Amino acid sequence: MEATLSLYELFKQKPIGSRLRVYGWVRNYRSNRFIALSDGSCQAQLQLVIDPETLDPETLKAITVGAALRATGDLVASQGKGQDVEIQVTELTVLGTSPSDEYPLQPKKHSMEFLREKAHLRMRTQTFGAVFRLRHHLSFAVHQFFHQRRFFYLHTPIITASDAEGAGELFNVTTLPHQQAPTDDQGKVDYRQDFFGRPTHLTVSGQLEAELGALGLSKVYTFGPTFRAENSNTPRHLAEFWMIEPEIAFADLQDDMDLAESFLQYLIQYALEHCADDLAFLDKRLAEEEKQLPKEKRQPMGLLERLRFVSQNNFRRVSYTEAVDILRQSKPNKKKKFQFPIDEWGVDLQSEHEKYLVKHFEAPVILFDYPARIKAFYMRLNEDENTVRAMDILFPGIGEIVGGSQREERLDVLRNKMEAIGIPEDDLWWYLETRKFGTCVHSGFGLGFERLVQFVTGMANIRDVIPFPRTPGNAEF
C-alpha cells in the first residue's frame, strides 16, 4: 500500500515518483482540475491535479472550499508556477463536504473581526495556521531553553486565596450560589461554606510560589495561565493569558538580566530557524497591512528585520536614572512632543518613552534600578533605600516585554515593606518563612507569552495570537 504522508513530511522528503496518500482540506479549486490542499501541518499547500473524466460527477461536485479529502496519486515535479511538486491523483474521496453557500471561509480576504467570531474555523486559514504553528514552536522553545539549563517546570496553582501581588482585578472562584448565599451571624457571606472554606480567585501570577520552588530546587520556571478581570477592551489586553516566570536561587539582578537576554534571543532565533516559511508569510502579510496605514503609523522595521534586530544586537543596559536624564534632554521632551513630559526623577515611564529609548540606543534596552515607589513590594531595596533592583526589557514596536527583579531576601526589610502597604503577615506567612529559613539572594522575571507571540508574528491584536480569547463580554467556544 502507498505511504500516507502529512504535507509537512511530503515537502520535507519530496519522494518524487512515489505513490502517496494524503489527507487535507480544500483551500482552492480551479479550472476543474487543480486543487490546493492544506492539512495545517505546514504553510505550504499541495497541488492535486485531477482528471475530471475519471471522477464521478457526485465527487466532482463535492470538491468545494473547506471539504475534507483523501487523495492517492503519484508525486511528480510540477510544471506550474508556485509549486515544485504536485500529485497526479488516481483516487479521490470526499470525506466531508462543505456547502459552498454556507462555508464562511472563502478564498478571499476576511477581516480579523469576522475571523474572531469564527475562531472555531480560523485555524484553517493561512494566517492563523502560521500564528498557531509559531505559538507552538515558541512554547516548545521555552521548555527546551529551560530544560537544557536544568530549570524545573513548576505547576503553580491557578485557584488561590492569596491576593498579595495586588496586580489587578480578580476573578472570584466559588461554588456558592449567587442568590441566597449562606450568611454568618453578621449577615455576611459565609465563605466557610464555600468549596475551599474561604474566598478564592484566579491567580494573577505564579511568582511567589515560583520563589518557594527556587528556594528548594535552585532553578524553576512556570508556564501557565494567569488572569486579570480588568474591563479593558484594547488590542493589548486579555482576561486570560499565559505567563512564563523563571526564578533562580543564588542569582542577582545581573544574572537575571543575562538570563532574560539569552532567553529572548534564543526564542527568536528558534523561530527564525524552525518557522522560516510561516515567518516569510507573516512578514509579507505585515508589509501589506502596513501599506494601508498612514506613514507616521507604520513600524520602522519589517517583521523579519525586527526579529533579526533583536536576536543579533546585545541589549543595552541603562539605569532608570540615566534613562530619565536622556529623556529629559531629548528633542521630543524639549519640544513638548511627549504626551507625558518628563520633568523629574521618579515618574513611571510610558510607552512613548520606551519607544524613544529603543530608537535612541538602536538596540533592545534593559532598564534597571527603578524608584522603589513605583514597583512591587517584593523587589530588593538597593543600598540607596530609594531604588529597587528591578528591570524591564524594552523591544522595538511593543515597548516592555519582560519585567523582573531581584527579590527582597531580608526578612526584616520585607516585613517592614509589607506592613507599610498593608499586607497582613498571616496572608503570606509561608512566603516570609522562606526568608526565615535559609534565605538567599534570588531573582526572576515574567514574560507575557502572548506579547512575545505578537512580537514574533506581527499580529496587531492580542486576540489573534491565542486560540480562544477571553475578553470582557466574550467567553465563546
Next chain:
Amino acid sequence: MEATLSLYELFKQKPIGSRLRVYGWVRNYRSNRFIALSDGSCQAQLQLVIDPETLDPETLKAITVGAALRATGDLVASQGKGQDVEIQVTELTVLGTSPSDEYPLQPKKHSMEFLREKAHLRMRTQTFGAVFRLRHHLSFAVHQFFHQRRFFYLHTPIITASDAEGAGELFNVTTLPHQQAPTDDQGKVDYRQDFFGRPTHLTVSGQLEAELGALGLSKVYTFGPTFRAENSNTPRHLAEFWMIEPEIAFADLQDDMDLAESFLQYLIQYALEHCADDLAFLDKRLAEEEKQLPKEKRQPMGLLERLRFVSQNNFRRVSYTEAVDILRQSKPNKKKKFQFPIDEWGVDLQSEHEKYLVKHFEAPVILFDYPARIKAFYMRLNEDENTVRAMDILFPGIGEIVGGSQREERLDVLRNKMEAIGIPEDDLWWYLETRKFGTCVHSGFGLGFERLVQFVTGMANIRDVIPFPRTPGNAEF
C-alpha cells in the same frame, strides 16, 4: 576566579583537583566537620569537609539544618562512605541562617500529612525533590514526544461558558458580588452584568476545543489545568489538576490506541533514562513503605519493576465484550469475591475488575468498544448502534490511566445524540459546525498528568505529586 557549579553539574563533570564554588542548603551536619549540602538540582548531596579551626565561631554556630551556604574549596576524591568526591572547604559563608529550634524539616522522618502543611518547604526534602524533578522530566517528555511528531501545542481556554461535557461539578467564575448581585426583571441574577455577560466556570476538559484545533492543524495536544468541584476527600482526587489531551484528524480508534501506547511507553522510558537516581531513591522509599503494610495490601511489583513492566510489554487490546466474558468466568466473580459482581453485559467496570484484567493478561490492557450507554455523547457510534469507539488503558496498581475515543464525525448522528441527552444546539453550534464543514474521522485521548506522576513516582497520595494541591477546604499557598 573559581568556577561556580550546580551540584548536578559537579557530579556530572567531577573535575577532581579543581577549585570550585557551590551554593546550597545544609541537609545534615555532623562531627563539626562534615556538611551534607543540597541545592535541589539533583538527588545527590555534596559532602563539604570543613576545618573548624579555620572558621570563626559565629559561622560555625550558624551551620544548622536548612541554612543557605556559599562554599569554596577543592574537589577531591573522598575516602568516606557514601560519596566518591567531596569538597575540602577553604571559604564558607552562611548566606541565610535557619534557627534550629524553629526549622520544621529536621533530618528525621516526617509524615506526608505534616509535609503537606509545609508545602512551601517540602521541595527541600529528598522525597519531594525527587518527585518534582520527575514531574518536570515527564512534562518535558510530553512536549518533546508531541513536538517530534508534529503535534502543535494548543492552549485551550480555562474560563468557559460551555458545560457540554457534563464531566462533573463546576467552579463558577464571576466578578459579581456575592451579596446583592444585580437581578433582572424576574428577580434572577443578571449575568449580563457579569464580566463575560453570561455565567462562566472553570474548564473540565479542553477536548472539544482541541477537536477544533485538530480539524484545522491536523494534530494538536493540550497540556493545561482542569477542574472539578467535587467534594471528594480521597487520595485520588484534586480540585485542580493538569490534563494532556492530544487530538488527531484523519485517525481512527486503532491509530488512537497506537498513539497512546507509544506515548506512555515513551514517557516511562524517558523517566528511566533521565531520572535514574531519583527513581532509585523512590524505588527504595516505596519498598520501605510497603513493608509497613499488611501483605494483602502490598503492590505485586516494586516501582522500577512496574515501570519496566509497562515500558517493555506490548499493551493487550481487548474488547469490552471479551473483558466482561473473562470477568464473568473469573474465579473471584464465581466465588463472589468482587465487591461489584459481574452479571451482565453493559455494566461499568470498577477498579477491582480493571486490576484483575491487568493481572490476567500480565500486561497493560487497552479495553475498547464500550457500551454507548456508559460513555460520553461525542464518541463514535459503532455500526452495531450499541457500542462506541471508546478505549481505556489500564495500568498495574492504578487501573485506568488513559481514556480516549474516536469522535462522532457525522453531523446527524451527533445532533440526535445531543438532543437525546438534552444539550441545546446553541450551546455547541461551533462544535457542530466542524461536522458540517469538511468533517472527517478524528480521535484523541486524555491523560490525567498527576495520575501518571503518581504511577512513575510511586506516591500513594495525589496531593504529593503537585506542588500546591487544591482540595475541599484547602487553597493554602
